[in-house]
Amino acid sequence: MKLICHFPAHKSVPDKYVLPPEKRPCDHELLDDLSVALPVIDLQRAVAEGRRQVVGEIMEAGKEFGFIQVVNHGVGEDVIQGFREAAMEFFRMPEEAKLKYYSTDHNKPFRVFSGSLTSHNDANDIRYWRDCLKLRCYPVEKLMHQCPSQPEMFREHLAKYAVAVQELARSFLRLIAEGLGFDNHDFFEGDLSGGETLMNVNYYPRCPDPSLTMGIRPHSDRHLLTILSQGEVSGLQAKHRGRWICVQPIRNAFVINFGLQMEIVTNGLLSSVEHRAVTNSAKARMSVASLITPKMDCRVGPAPAMLDEETNPPKFKDFVCSEFTEAYEAAAGNREAVLDFFKIHHTQNPACVNQQFNMH
Ligand code: OGA
Numbered sequence: 001m002k003l004i005c006h007f008p009a010h011k012s013v014p015d016k017y018v019l020p021p022e023k024r025p026c027d028h029e030l031l032d033d034l035s036v037a038l039p040v041i042d043l044q045r046a047v048a049e050g051r052r053q054v055v056g057e058i059m060e061a062g063k064e065f066g067f068i069q070v071v072n073h074g075v076g077e078d079v080i081q082g083f084r085e086a087a088m089e090f091f092r093m094p095e096e097a098k099l100k101y102y103s104t105d106h107n108k109p110f111r112v113f114s115g116s117l118t119s120h121n122d123a124n125d126i127r128y129w130r131d132c133l134k135l136r137c138y139p140v141e142k143l144m145h146q147c148p149s150q151p152e153m154f155r156e157h158l159a160k161y162a163v164a165v166q167e168l169a170r171s172f173l174r175l176i177a178e179g180l181g182f183d184n185h186d187f188f189e190g191d192l193s194g195g196e197t198l199m200n201v202n203y204y205p206r207c208p209d210p211s212l213t214m215g216i217r218p219h220s221d222r223h224l225l226t227i228l229s230q231g232e233v234s235g236l237q238a239k240h241r242g243r244w245i246c247v248q249p250i251r252n253a254f255v256i257n258f259g260l261q262m263e264i265v266t267n268g269l270l271s272s273v274e275h276r277a278v279t280n281s282a283k284a285r286m287s288v289a290s291l292i293t294p295k296m297d298c299r300v301g302p303a304p305a306m307l308d309e310e311t312n313p314p315k316f317k318d319f320v321c322s323e324f325t326e327a328y329e330a331a332a333g334n335r336e337a338v339l340d341f342f343k344i345h346h347t348q349n350p351a352c353v354n355q356q357f358n359m360h
């Protein structure tokens with residue numbers, strides 16, 4: 001039995017999935033101050049005279065939390081729910097139908113796996129309470145024929161969703177470019193955001209004891225931007241000043257957060273904040289993460305407009321996107337280790353270099 005969603009109904013968590021105590025979701029690390037909540041930003045105002053204000057709110061939330069929740073974002077409810085239902089259907093298919101696609105090979109255009117964040121489980125075979133369908137979904141005309149053809153209409157719904165989310169990413173990146181004060185509002189357009197968009201369709205079955213397991217371990221996303229449909233069941237938590245805060249689920253909203261490459265492009269200003277997903281015993285949860293990515297041969301580095309020789313020297317060296325992927329694999333996704341790989345050590349002013357690592 002490879003997929004958790006096909007385990008027989010459990011009374012207790014199977015031993016393999018019980019995390020060592022230090023990896024469990026400790027309640028005392030949760031920030032229970034309800035006044036600290038992720039801002040919910042209404043993007044509709046960005047098309048009218050409210051644009052400046054929206055840009056300001058995004059930058060403020062982006063700098064403070066690294067996570068932003070958006071509503072009235074222009075992606076239709078029918079598109080979101082249409083794909084979410086098709087994806088739920090996918091996970092409801094018989095296990096044999098899904099195991100055909102089971103693979104730990106990263107090069108597959110789409111695959112199903114279970115238990116870990118990446119294909120390789122942690123060294124001592126630590127397992128997480130998640131099944132995942134991972135695919136490449138944009139540009140659709142190039143990739144859609146490689147996506148699952150079952151259940152019926154899956155591809156149609158996926159294509160509509162992928163196109164709409166890409167459009168949201170474009171307009172959001174334009175708002176970010178404005179917020180950063182770039183003259184070129186299309187700064188992120190083209191190679192920097194034009195790589196193949198990946199998608200994680202995460203499925204977290206009900207778990208008999210959520211205090212012993214985790215759906216996704218704490219991690220930072222590696223790409224430029226993540227656009228997540230969390231659905232209506234909570235589970236996502238983001239690190240904030242050393243504690244975890246819950247990201248409240250809102251139907252049809254998107255949660256947007258920055259990847260490590262955005263942190264580098266903005267020279268550390270928009271940070272790729274660590275997050276995790278906890279499990280629950282009441283309801284299965286499904287989230288859909290779309291990962292906006294630079295082209296593999298694109299040069300990435302701190303944007304010149306972010307830099308100032310005296311007050312803001314580059315904290316990272318330039319690299320080609322494919323080199324980044326290698327470093328990320330080598331560091332097994334560890335945030336500090338990946339950033340350290342590209343960090344420039346300014347000997348005159350060590351305080352400036354250390355600053356970004358103290359934020360979490
Ligand atoms: C991810 C992720 C969070 C969630 O897929 O990278 O962080 O809520 N998902 O499922």
Ligand code: NI
Nearest residue numbers: 219220221275
């Ligand atoms: Ni993530």
